[in-house]
Amino acid sequence: MTLSTSNVDVDRAQRHQRERRERRMPGDAGRPLSQSRGVMRTARLVSTTLVALWFALPFLPLVLWSFANSWSAPAVLPMTLGTDGLTAALANGAVAAFGDSLLLSLIVAAIATPLGAMAARALSRRTLPFGRLVSVLLFSPVLLPPFAAVLGINVVLLRAWVPPELGVILVLVVVAIPYTTFSMRVAYAAYDDGFDEAARTLGATSRFTLWRVHLPLIAPALARSAFLAFLVGWSDYLVTLVIGGGQLVTLPLIIASSAAGIGNESSVAVLSLSAVIPPLILLALVSRARNLDPGKQS
């Protein structure tokens, strides 16, 4: 008897819950606007899997090649596995190049991100004189053909006796700023100045407001633009070579020179993998930063 009443209670409670859940409208917090079922759901699953495969598949040969000591047609899989590629990559200075790349990219990100944020803030307030012109100028590095621009700038930098390492950083920051500005403008378009105003009204100093209110709110966007700026430094070949003048031998430089030969496939694969992994780790960190977004938690 008691057993059956409790069963009835449980049933009722479950029904209640189900009804309450059903009463929640699409678009309520935590609910999608529409729910796909049946065919659409399957199609979505299949397409997601296909896209994931599309992104993942190119890495498979890269991983295989990294550990292939010999692999020639028509063999479908590597014939002998080993670490020859790793040895060759290390002998070609992979470790030093990795360090140089990391340092360069971090410096570029550290400079281009705050500059981009400040530019985006100024542009989003619409109080800037000639705002449109400024944004065109900020975006112009994306439009210029890099080869011509870099050669021209290099003559200027050399005439001005700018040390090559500094020249590389300066030019890469300019290349990165359009990306950081753009991603910060998106963030500021959705940013509510009311948070800052409320904090100031409650007596917070402007510095306190910046550090405890403003920056935490735009942190996820800052992380995203820093990631973009990092990528600019991380993948650059032309600026590093032409302006760096051999002072900085980064990963793209040794990958390019290695890939220019034949029979280096396994060392090129090792180098390429080592070039792919740091951005992937950063991407994971950046998406974690987004989860900490207070706006998402509410």
Place this chain on the structure above:
Amino acid sequence: MHTWSFSRRTTPPNATTPRRRALSVLATTAVTALALTACSAPTTTPSGPEFFDWSDVQVAADGQTVKLWMWGGDDQGNAYVDDVLAPAAAAQGVTLERVPIADTKDALNRVFTELQAGRNDDGAVDLVWINGDNFRTGKQADAWFCDWTGLLPNMSLVSDSDPLLTEDFGTPVDGCEAPWHKAQFSFVYNSATVENPPTTIDGILDWAEANPGRFTYPAAPDFTGSAFLRSVLYSESGGYENVPSTYSDEAFDELTPALLDRLEALAPSLWREGSTYPATSEQLTKLFADGEIDMMMTYGPATLTALVENGTLPDTTRVLTVDDGTLGNASFFGIPSNSGNIAGAMVVANEALSVEQQVAKADPAVWGQFTVLDLDALSAADRELFDALPQSPVVPSFDILSRNASPELSAEWVPAIDEAWRTRIAAGQ
């Protein structure tokens, strides 16, 4: 954006074999434009420091760091420089650092830009592995430090009458570059599939016609493809003696029709019926490695031993020696006139010419590059060192490979023949 100049090639570094031709044209245009502006720039042409004798150089070189800009696509070459040449330079008080580049033009670009900016004595490029076209471009722009090779003690080991070393593709060397090693254009075949290899260049073309789809050559202006065109020109003209090495329109009009007729007739028998050609010698090597063709060619036979050993090429790969001889050239070290470490660069170039270094580099297990030293002029003991080198199972020794060798034509011939091939053969695809 970082792919603009990923040209792919094996040795030697003069090869202008871009994977993306349009981009290379851009790069070439930029180099030429810079060379021209460097020429016309009002800045005084730097001539570099003056040295009275070798000890003068050694004193100045002590403690210098030399940046050697070299094509980085050859792991064996990189390892030789890092593990063999650099320690030897360090023993002379010079630090040698390798700057790996995808294209030798990148080094020239840097030098021209610096000269244009008036940076005449602190350039970033101290030494370049160079020859042919790049050397000529630099010489026209007065970008090389000259008249220095006579000071190198080890130049006495080099024959001063060897045409391969006194002229670089028809451009007089004039002491503006020091020899490093020799290369011989070579035909390569798979002995498992080619039972009776031909013995002449004409025979190779006949073989290709008898075995449709099993032969092709890189499209000009790839360095190797272009060398093949010159080889066939020699063969069709009845030997290199019949082709004047200096270019003239008359000689061109008289000699090239036979070459083009022959190649046009050959085209349908080529890989994919000649509808397409590999763009680079690396793509050609790949076709050979994958068994799509049975015969190929290379201007860098030194790399073959290692490619067979690491399984890239089948172990039945053999070098074909042809009776009518093949083209030969030499690679050099050039010192930009605005290098800040000219003395150090000279010490490295001299060290690279020593018997020990030339022997070590000639070992197929190290790099397998042919020596530039005059073997007949060496002491018996030194000669012994070369004779004792292990024989490559793939590449014959230099004296066999270079038998009846033909000299390279002057650099003006190269674009003329390439262009004729492009408009007549490639356009008729």
